[in-house]
Each structure stands twice: as C-alpha cells, then as structure tokens.
Amino acid sequence: MILELKSIYKEYQQGKLVVPVLKHVDFSMEEGEYTAIMGPSGSGKTTLMNIIGCLDKATSGEFYMDGQDVNKCSENEMSDLRLRKLGFVFQSFHLLPKQTALENVEMPLNYAGVPRKARKEIAFRALERVGLAERVDFKPNQLSGGQMQRVAIARAMVNDPKILLADEPTGALDTKSSQQVMDLFQKLNEEGVTILMITHDPEIAQYAGRTVLIRDGELMEKGGSDGEKA
Amino acid sequence: MLENIRLAFQGIWSHKMRSFLTMLGIIIGIASIISIVSTIKGTSEQIKEQLIGAGNNAVDVLLYDGSAEYDASWGMTTAALPQITEEQKDKILRLDNVENATFFYGRGYSENIYYMDQSMQGGKVYGVDENYLDTCGYVIQAGRGFVRADYENYRKVVLLDEEAAGSLFKDEMPLGKTIEIMGEPFVVVGIYTRAETFQPIINNYEEYYSYYGDAGAGTLLLPSSDWPIIYKYDEAENAIVRASTTEAMTKVGDRAAKILNEAIPEESTQIKYKANNNLKTVEDQQKLSESTNGQLLWIASISLLVGGIGVMNIMLVSVTERTSEIGLKKAIGARKNRILFQFLTEAAVLTSLGGVAGVISGIVMANVISRMADIPIAISIPAIIASVGFSMVIGIVFGLLPSFKAANLNPIDALRRD
Numbered sequence: 045m046i047l048e049l050k051s052i053y054k055e056y057q058q059g060k061l062v063v064p065v066l067k068h069v070d071f072s073m074e075e076g077e078y079t080a081i082m083g084p085s086g087s088g089k090t091t092l093m094n095i096i097g098c099l100d101k102a103t104s105g106e107f108y109m110d111g112q113d114v115n116k117c118s119e120n121e122m123s124d125l126r127l128r129k130l131g132f133v134f135q136s137f138h139l140l141p142k143q144t145a146l147e148n149v150e151m152p153l154n155y156a157g158v159p160r161k162a163r164k165e166i167a168f169r170a171l172e173r174v175g176l177a178e179r180v181d182f183k184p185n186q187l188s189g190g191q192m193q194r195v196a197i198a199r200a201m202v203n204d205p206k207i208l209l210a211d212e213p214t215g216a217l218d219t220k221s222s223q224q225v226m227d228l229f230q231k232l233n234e235e236g237v238t239i240l241m242i243t244h245d246p247e248i249a250q251y252a253g254r255t256v257l258i259r260d261g262e263l264m265e266k267g268g269s270d271g272e273k274a
Numbered sequence: 275m276l277e278n279i280r281l282a283f284q285g286i287w288s289h290k291m292r293s294f295l296t297m298l299g300i301i302i303g304i305a306s307i308i309s310i311v312s313t314i315k316g317t318s319e320q321i322k323e324q325l326i327g328a329g330n331n332a333v334d335v336l337l338y339d340g341s342a343e344y345d346a347s348w349g350m351t352t353a354a355l356p357q358i359t360e361e362q363k364d365k366i367l368r369l370d371n372v373e374n375a376t377f378f379y380g381r382g383y384s385e386n387i388y389y390m391d392q393s394m395q396g397g398k399v400y401g402v403d404e405n406y407l408d409t410c411g412y413v414i415q416a417g418r419g420f421v422r423a424d425y426e427n428y429r430k431v432v433l434l435d436e437e438a439a440g441s442l443f444k445d446e447m448p449l450g451k452t453i454e455i456m457g458e459p460f461v462v463v464g465i466y467t468r469a470e471t472f473q474p475i476i477n478n479y480e481e482y483y484s485y486y487g488d489a490g491a492g493t494l495l496l497p498s499s500d501w502p503i504i505y506k507y508d509e510a511e512n513a514i515v516r517a518s519t520t521e522a523m524t525k526v527g528d529r530a531a532k533i534l535n536e537a538i539p540e541e542s543t544q545i546k547y548k549a550n551n552n553l554k555t556v557e558d559q560q561k562l563s564e565s566t567n568g569q570l571l572w573i574a575s576i577s578l579l580v581g582g583i584g585v586m587n588i589m590l591v592s593v594t595e596r597t598s599e600i601g602l603k604k605a606i607g608a609r610k611n612r613i614l615f616q617f618l619t620e621a622a623v624l625t626s627l628g629g630v631a632g633v634i635s636g637i638v639m640a641n642v643i644s645r646m647a648d649i650p651i652a653i654s655i656p657a658i659i660a661s662v663g664f665s666m667v668i669g670i671v672f673g674l675l676p677s678f679k680a681a682n683l684n685p686i687d688a689l690r691r692d
Contacts, residue, residue, distance in 0.1 A: 094686050097605070099605060099685050099686050100686055119609075119610060120609050120610070123604070123607050123608065123609040123610070124607065124609075125607075126605060126606065126607040127606065127607020127608075128607070130607075132605050132606060134689065138598065138601075138602040138605075138689065140599055140602070142284065142288050151603070151606065152606045152607055154277055155603075155606070155607050155608045155609075155612060156607070160277075199606070200606075203607075
C-alpha cells in the first residue's frame with residue numbers, strides 16, 4: 045500500500061465557527077494505481093490533496109505514505125517526503141518565469157543535493173521524457189500552455205517520486221493540450237508511476253483506472269460494484 | 275550556498291533598477307565612511323610627517339619655567355641652575371635608542387647683531403657643541419662647520435643659516451666677513467641648511483610656524499665655548515636628543531629629561547627640563563582630528579542604518595511579490611532553512627554589492643575632496659575590508675525579518691495566490 049488514510053478528519057476555524065471539511069475519510073492506493081478524485085468545488089478535494097501532498101496535517105486520523113506515519117513527521121521530514129516521494133502538478137503550472145525549462149526542472153534536484161553537472165543531465169533526460177528536448181533553454185513565456193504543463197510534469201518526475209499528484213492538470217489547457225497531457229500521464233502510469241489526479245471534468249477522469257467522488261467531505265467510489273471501500 | 279549566490283545575482287540582475295535603489299542607502303553610507311576615513315588617515319599622516327619630520331627623530335629637551343620655555347635673558351635665576359656635566363651628557367648618549375645628542379645655550383630673540391650698517395632684529399643665537407648639526411639634521415651648505423680647534427682656542431667664528439645670511443648680507447658673499455654679536459666680532463665660516471632641502475623637517479610647533487609663517491630673521495650658531503664671552507654667565511644648557519626610531523622618541527626624551535633634572539636643586543620647583551615631545555603632540559593632534567572625524571563616522575553610520583532599513587523594506591515587498599515562487603519551492607520539497615538562506619543570501623549579496631560600489635565611489639569622492647580642498651588622503655585597506663564586511667552584516671541583519679517571513683510562509687496559502 046503506497047497510500048493509506050484512515051478516518052481522516054479535518055476542520056478549519058472560521059472566526060468562531062469550526063467548519064469540518066473532511067469527515068473521517070478512508071482512502072488508500074496501491075502502487076501503480078491511477079486514480080481520479082472528482083468533486084465540485086467546496087467538496088474538500090483540495091484539502092484532501094493537501095493532506096496527501098504533505099502540505100497540511102489532518103486534525104485527526106491516520107495517514108501512512110509508503111509505510112511512513114506522516115502525522116508523526118516534523119516539518120522538515122514532511123519537506124523531505126514532498127521532495128523524495130511526491131511530485132506535484134498544478135493547474136497553473138507554477139513555473140518560475142525567469143528561469144529556463146531546464147532550470148525549472150533542475151530545482152528539485154538542487155534541493156535533493158544533486159551536484160550541478162549531474163543535475164543538468166538528469167533534468168535534460170526528464171524533459172526528453174516529456175518530449176521537450178528541443179525546448180530546454182526556453183523560458184516559460186516562450187512555451188505554449190501544454191508545453192508549460194509538460195515542463196511542470198518533468199519537474200514533478202525528476203526526483204523519481206512514488207506518487208504524482210495532479211491538481212486539475214488540464215484546467216488551464218485546451219482540448220488538444222489536455223489530450224497530450226493525459227497521454228503523457230497514461231505513459232507514465234504504464235511505466236509504473238502511481239498517479240492521483242483531482243479534476244472536476246468527467247472526460248478527464250475517464251483516463252484514470254479508478255474514480256473516487258468526494259462530496260461534502262465524504263468519499264465514495266464511483267460506479268463500482270467492485271468499488272467497495274478500498 | 276553557491277547556488278544561492280547564483281540565484282541572488284540572478285534576482286538582483288533581473289530587477290536592476292530596484293536593486294540599485296535598494297543599494298543606494300548602503301552605497302552612500304559606505305562611500306561617506308570611506309572618504310572620511312581616507313581623509314582622516316591622510317591628515318593624520320600629514321601631521322605626523324610635518325611635526326616629526328621624515329627620518330629625523332629629534333626630541334628637544336628644554337628648560338621650562340612652569341609651562342613656558344625658559345629663557346636665560348629674562349630670568350635672573352640663572353645662578354641656581356647647574357650646567358650639564360660631562361657625566362650627564364655621557365649618560366644620555368649611552369641611553370638605549372639614542373643616536374646622538376647635542377647640548378647648547380640659546381637666546382630666542384637677539385637685538386644686537388650687525389654687519390656694517392645692517393642690523394638683524396630678533397635672530398636666534400645658539401651656542402652649540404660639535405654634535406649640533408648632525409643631531410638636528412643640518413648640513414653645511416658653504417664654508418665649513420666648527421672644528422675642535424674652534425672650541426679649544428675660543429675662536430670667534432659663526433655659522434649662519436640661510437635666513438640669517440639673507441638678512442645680514444644683501445649682495446655679498448658672507449663667508450669670511452666679520453659680524454658683530456653683542457659687541458664682539460665674529461667671522462662667518464659657514465652657511466648651514468636642512469639636510470633635506472625639499473622636505474622641511476619640522477621639529478616642533480615653533481619651528482612649524484617659523485617655517486611656514488614669518489620666516490624670522492634667522493639663526494646664528496657659535497661654538498659653545500664662546501658663550502660666556504658674550505653672555506657673561508655660565509648658563510644652563512638645553513639638549514636635543516635624536517632617537518633611533520620615531521616610536522622611541524617619547525621614552526628617550528623623558529629619560530634624558532630625567533637625567534638632566536637630577537642635577538637641578540630641589541628648591542627650584544619651577545624650572546625643570548621637559549622633553550618637548552613631538553610624538554605626543556602628534557598623537558594628541560591626531561587624536562583630536564580623529565575624534566572630530568569619529569563623530570562624522572557616526573553620522574555616516576546613521577545613513578547605513580537607514581540604508582539597512584531600506585533593504586528590509588524592499589525585501590519584505592519582494593517576499594510578498596514572490597509568494598507563489600516561495601510556495602512552489604516549499605511544495606516541491608525545499609526545507610524551511612533553504613528558503614531562509616536563499617533570502618538571507620540575497621540580502622547579503624545585495625548589500626555587499628552596495629558596499630563594493632560604496633567603496634569605489636568613496637575612493638572617487640576622497641580623491642575629488644583631496645583635489646578640491648587640498649587635503650591629503652590615504653586609502654585604508656582595513657577600512658575597505660571592514661566596510662564591505664559591515665555592509666554584508668547589514669544585509670544579514672536587516673534581511674532576517676523578510677527571510678523569516680518567507681521561510682514561514684504556508685505553502686498552501688502561497689500556492690493559492692494565483
């Protein structure tokens with residue numbers, strides 16, 4: 045089990061009001077799975093993603109990633125989990141505008157302490173993998189949306205993470221670029237990468253092998269007679 | 275670390291105008307400090323050079339009546355003062371760090387000097403021993419100096435300096451001519467001058483003013499053996515001691531004064547030998563000029579403080595502007611400390627660059643001041659290193675708050691921004 049969430053409860057304080065966002069969610073993923081989480085805005089899917097992404101901690105419940113108890117992790121250990129085991133892809137790409145594609149992809153390697161020369165090499169191969177070998181020296185504003193997202197995917201994959209977390213990866217893309225990104229995800233998944241994707245678009249969700257619905261902070265498997273709680 | 279420095283340069287370069295404005299406070303502060311320090315050092319070295327004289331470390335050990343220089347022509351207490359004995363002279367010459375010493379009688383202002391119908395008013399007359407010229411750094415320019423026979427035979431011979439020669443002899447060669455001093459005839463045997471003609475060796479303030487102010491009527495040197503002939507008394511002598519190093523001047527002067535004072539009877543509390551300590555005068559003078567300028571330094575430091583606050587301000591803005599960058603970096607696994615150091619490095623690099631620019635403009639400024647106000651400058655390497663180091667420290671100190679703010683950003687909030 046690469047991911048295991050047990051009875052995750054999360055609440056936010058809004059003034060004097062306590063708002064529960066995740067109500068005892070149970071969720072798990074096997075290695076190599078490709079799962080989409082669907083839900084309307086305000087359903088708690090981003091909060092869930094933040095917890096799985098080790099950016100936030102649950103109020104209560106248990107969370108294991110690759111066997112490690114995340115709730116017991118210090119801030120630095122959470123950083124290291126994000127660095128080594130997770131790759132992030134965002135709706136708005138979040139590339140650094142002043143740096144080239146290659147430099148953007150190099151960044152996580154820098155934090156992982158890879159020497160400069162090796163960094164260039166690995167980053168270049170990651171860009172090659174997403175089909176942008178010819179664009180390494182381009183700045184983000186010289187790239188199309190689809191290309192930017194592929195640079196972001198290369199960046200997410202460069203440290204060989206266990207899980208790729210994608211938050212509306214096609215939200216800012218046209219149909220053709222979306223298609224390309226989905227094809228890339230498919231390819232990565234076939235190569236053994238575990239992918240967890242948030243989307244509100246059913247068409248995009250179709251690409252995933254498993255779809256989970258979230259509504260008002262509660263999870264349910266979609267359309268599966270075989271979809272008992274995993 | 276190198277990576278952070280590279281990033282910092284990148285960041286600074288991509289906001290050239292803003293970076294420059296941020297650095298401006300630091301640049302101005304450092305530039306003022308460098309130019310102030312350069313002029314302090316320059317002035318101070320000039321004072322030292324003028325008062326001590328390059329290469330000649332002569333200390334006057336003179337008789338003082340209270341705080342004023344004692345002059346035998348005014349006081350009637352001469353008899354109470356013993357003459358310097360051969361034993362004392364020997365003792366002084368054998369002191370550590372003493373190169374030479376001379377003992378002489380003196381009159382600061384003499385009215386009765388004539389050549390033909392020329393009179394010389396206010397000339398100095400000294401009765402000197404054989405060491406005088408060497409100890410004080412004089413050389414014979416024309417004619418000869420005193421020889422042993424002059425002393426043994428009480429020859430009435432005289433040496434003139436150039437001023438004295440100029441005031442007594444208008445168009446004639448002075449050598450061989452006879453002049454009248456206190457009614458006695460003296461033959462001019464030589465003209466003496468400073469060993470280094472281009473760089474005056476200034477032994478004390480009096481000489482400083484006599485050299486640069488009214489040049490005075492000049493000085494006449496007689497063999498000391500002739501002194502009683504014209505002044506009738508066995509007067510007490512003064513001494514000049516030449517130390518081997520400038521640093522030894524104070525010690526040598528004080529020791530010589532002590533040896534000379536041993537012979538002065540206890541009831542004479544007023545009149546004592548005192549080393550006219552040029553080194554101390556120089557140090558006092560330097561201290562004075564440095565303390566004045568020290569206050570200027572404080573003012574310059576305030577401008578550095580203001581500069582530092584400016585840096586902090588801009589860095590805070592920069593952190594807000596780069597919230598999403600910081601959020602992303604944290605999300606992809608940068609530890610808190612990495613972010614902290616990135617921003618601290620950026621602040622330190624920024625202010626160090628400002629420091630370097632300040633040093634350069636400070637040196638330029640110092641040179642301009644030196645040209646315009648005719649003040650000597652000396653560029654101080656330690657001051658340059660300290661300035662750059664100090665500006666780096668300012669960057670780190672004033673970068674701390676913005677850097678902590680950046681490091682503590684919550685990545686979720688940071689990423690949500692756009």
